[in-house]
Amino acid sequence: MKTPGFWQDKNLVSDLLLPFGIIYNLVTRLNILFSKPRKTDRPVICIGNLTAGGTGKTPVAVSLAAILQKLGRKPFFVSRGYGGTLKNVIVDPQKHSAAEVGDEPLLLSRQAPVVVNPDRYAAAQKAVTAGADIILMDDGFQNPGLHKDLSFLVFDGGFGYGNGRGIPAGPLRESLHDGLKRAQAVIIIGKDRHNLAQKFSFLPIFKGTVTAQKPSSANRRAIAFAGIGRPQKFYDSMKEQGFELLKTVDFPDHHQYSAEELNLLIKEADQHQAALYTTAKDFVKIPAELQKHFQVLEIEIRWEKQDELEKFLKRI
Numbered sequence: 001m002k003t004p005g006f007w008q009d010k011n012l013v014s015d016l017l018l019p020f021g022i023i024y025n026l027v028t029r030l031n032i033l034f035s036k037p038r039k040t041d042r043p044v045i046c047i048g049n050l051t052a053g054g055t056g057k058t059p060v061a062v063s064l065a066a067i068l069q070k071l072g073r074k075p076f077f078v079s080r081g082y083g084g085t086l087k088n089v090i091v092d093p094q095k096h097s098a099a100e101v102g103d104e105p106l107l108l109s110r111q112a113p114v115v116v117n118p119d120r121y122a123a124a125q126k127a128v129t130a131g132a133d134i135i136l137m138d139d140g141f142q143n144p145g146l147h148k149d150l151s152f153l154v155f156d157g158g159f160g161y162g163n164g165r166g167i168p169a170g171p172l173r174e175s176l177h178d179g180l181k182r183a184q185a186v187i188i189i190g191k192d193r194h195n196l197a198q199k200f201s202f203l204p205i206f207k208g209t210v211t212a213q214k215p216s217s218a219n220r221r222a223i224a225f226a227g228i229g230r231p232q233k234f235y236d237s238m239k240e241q242g243f244e245l246l247k248t249v250d251f252p253d254h255h256q257y258s259a260e261e262l263n264l265l266i267k268e269a270d271q272h273q274a275a276l277y278t279t280a281k282d283f284v285k286i287p288a289e290l291q292k293h294f295q296v297l298e299i300e301i302r303w304e305k306q307d308e309l310e311k312f313l314k315r316i
Contacts, residue, residue, distance in 0.1 A: 002229050006163075007113055007165075007171045008162050008163060009116070009163055010163045013169060014037075017165075017168050017169035021165045021169030024166040024167050031142075032182075035144035037146055038121040040147070041128065042134055043135065043149040043316045044134075044135040044137055044147060044148050045064070045134065045152070046140060046150070046151040046152065047060055047136065049140070049155070050161060050176060050179040050180075051138075051155070051156075051171040052171050053171055053229030054156065054228050055189065055229075056154060056208075058108065059155050059300065061108060061111030062107075063208070063300065063303070064087075065077070065111045066111060071314060076106045076112060076131075077112055077113070077114040077115070078115050078116075078124050078129065079102065079114055079115070079138045080116070080139070080143075081101050081105050081117070082102045083254045084099065088115070088117045090114065091102065091113070091114040091115075092150070093109050096282050098285040102248065103254060107280055121144075129136075141183075145163045150184050151184055151185075152185050153180070153186050154189060155196055157189060157207075158190050158191060159171075159194075160194030182245075184203070185203055186206070187206050187208065188205065188207050188231070190210065204312060206309050207304040207305075208301040209304075210237065210299050210300075211299065211302045212237045212297050212299050213298040215241055215277075216295070219273075220243050220246065221244050221246060222243045222277050223245070223246055223249070223269045223277070224243075224245055224277045225249035225250070226251065228253055228279060228281060228282070231248070243277070246272050257282075259287070259290075262293075266293045275295055276294050276295065277296070277300075278294055278295075278297075283296045
């Protein structure tokens with residue numbers, strides 16, 4: 001789904017949905033309270049969030065894996081594989097499709113091995129057997145099945161935590177108070193427009209920015225599309241790289257593209273003599289025979305104080 005506009009503020013729609021948000025938060029609290037997480041014999045780092053929608057969690061996970069590899073560790077990701085049909089498999093990007101293992105696991109597998117399984121404990125056990133010396137839990141902060149040794153909460157600095165209400169009245173997957181109690185550190189991506197660093201100063205704070213790599217195409221006339229939580233962030237990155245966006249097309253998060261949708265985009269780009277751009281997460285869902293028509297704006301996280309983040313990770 002695309003992040004609803006009314007999640008940013010308290011308004012009539014949010015007020016009407018507030019009872020459901022309270023129930024949602026209560027159910028999450030009870031699920032966590034009465035569950036007994038199982039512990040593996042390898043440390044587990046969770047990269048999670050409190051809000052639904054795009055916070056930059058996936059590029060953060062990729063970046064943390066790269067830092068751990070730099071430190072000599074052998075990280076494996078574990079993921080539920082949202083949208084995929086397979087479970088308890090190690091992702092093979094040469095063999096598996098997004099329809100089988102999910103789009104985010106395919107993207108993560110470019111950096112480190114990924115085990116897909118809704119049962120995170122079983123996934124972690126499989127990763128350990130395959131040689132992992134540390135587990136990176138992509139999302140799953142509200143999943144109580146696997147014990148977490150270190151949990152990061154990722155926030156979009158521009159969005160913050162919206163109106164502070166539970167789904168569907170707001171973006172919160174659980175109450176802010178409950179989530180922050182279980183976290184060991186906070187990551188803020190982008191400009192901190194909501195003063196999160198001061199509000200969460202009782203926890204270690206790490207700040208980073210999403211930086212786009214220089215695109216290979218010389219054509220700066222472009223049509224852009226994305227199926228992510230907050231597609232405007234992607235379009236803003238395109239503009240920052242000097243693109244003239246003739247059109248943008250939003251799809252729901254994790255959308256599986258049909259051949260008809262992709263061919264319509266290709267036809268429109270050809271008609272306007274424009275480059276056709278999407279995100280890395282969307283690109284992995286495009287069939288191989290059509291990928292030549294699409295280009296990707298690759299992104300990475302640049303940390304304000306990476307040395308401090310490395311020292312923090314060395315503790316685990």
